[in-house]
Amino acid sequence: MSNQTIFVSDIHLCESRPSITNDFLNFLNKITNQLDTLYILGDLFEYWIGDDSNQYENIIRAIKVLTDHHIKVFLMHGNRDFLIGSSFEKKTGAILLQDPTLAEIYGKKILLSHGDNLCIDDIEYQSFRGKIRNEVWKNEFLKKSLSERIFIANELRKVSELYKKNKSEIIMDVNSDEVNRILIQFNYPDFFIHGHTHKPKYHSINLDGHQIQRIVLGDWYEHGSYLTLNAEGIKTHQV
Numbered sequence: 001m002s003n004q005t006i007f008v009s010d011i012h013l014c015e016s017r018p019s020i021t022n023d024f025l026n027f028l029n030k031i032t033n034q035l036d037t038l039y040i041l042g043d044l045f046e047y048w049i050g051d052d053s054n055q056y057e058n059i060i061r062a063i064k065v066l067t068d069h070h071i072k073v074f075l076m077h078g079n080r081d082f083l084i085g086s087s088f089e090k091k092t093g094a095i096l097l098q099d100p101t102l103a104e105i106y107g108k109k110i111l112l113s114h115g116d117n118l119c120i121d122d123i124e125y126q127s128f129r130g131k132i133r134n135e136v137w138k139n140e141f142l143k144k145s146l147s148e149r150i151f152i153a154n155e156l157r158k159v160s161e162l163y164k165k166n167k168s169e170i171i172m173d174v175n176s177d178e179v180n181r182i183l184i185q186f187n188y189p190d191f192f193i194h195g196h197t198h199k200p201k202y203h204s205i206n207l208d209g210h211q212i213q214r215i216v217l218g219d220w221y222e223h224g225s226y227l228t229l230n231a232e233g234i235k236t237h238q239v
């Protein structure tokens with residue numbers, strides 16, 4: 001069945017976890033005849049140090065196979081791979097989306113996001129995010145040599161692990177007022193799909209008389225999962 005849209009996020013591809021790369025390549029190969037559109041909602045890669053880095057040419061080729069088959073592939077930045085740029089788009093045929101983006105798919109209004117913007121209770125993370133997600137920091141970083149960039153990326157991962165260590169799950173989860181605020185801003189979509197928290201779940205929200213489902217996608221650490229949307233509805237699958 002090709003009249004189907006598939007959503008994934010938080011694959012966190014990393015050299016030290018080759019089995020995830022295999023799972024994801026098999027997944028892309030398997031779905032080729034089963035979809036018309038693929039949304040990758042952030043953190044496809046554990047880290048991305050620039051399009052000139054020659055990282056993951058196998059993944060780039062596999063995405064290109066999909067777009068060569070006239071499958072639309074949309075990509076959103078995650079907090080780990082926010083340096084994916086226009087060369088990556090050209091090489092893969094994928095299209096980068098703003099976070100958040102409102103899409104209309106099979107007659108449903110669907111709000112899409114990576115999700116880290118929703119975690120506003122984590123003040124330390126949001127301040128760190130602000131520091132590295134501005135154009136000045138990004139340009140300075142991309143000017144450095146590849147080995148310097150790898151060093152900095154590893155340092156940032158260490159900082160991020162340290163941040164997470166002594167923090168409660170509640171602080172690192174989405175803030176429900178912020179979720180409601182964005183749902184109102186986007187005029188009460190039918191679905192809100194995001195990742196980032198690695199807490200896959202369907203949340204039913206009743207907001208000002210509107211029924212909205214917030215669907216959190218799972219990560220691929222233990223096993224891959226993905227969400228399908230077609231005329232029959234929405235469903236989670238394990239790889």
Ligand code: MN
Pocket residue numbers: 010042043078079080114116195196197
């Ligand atoms: Mn993330």
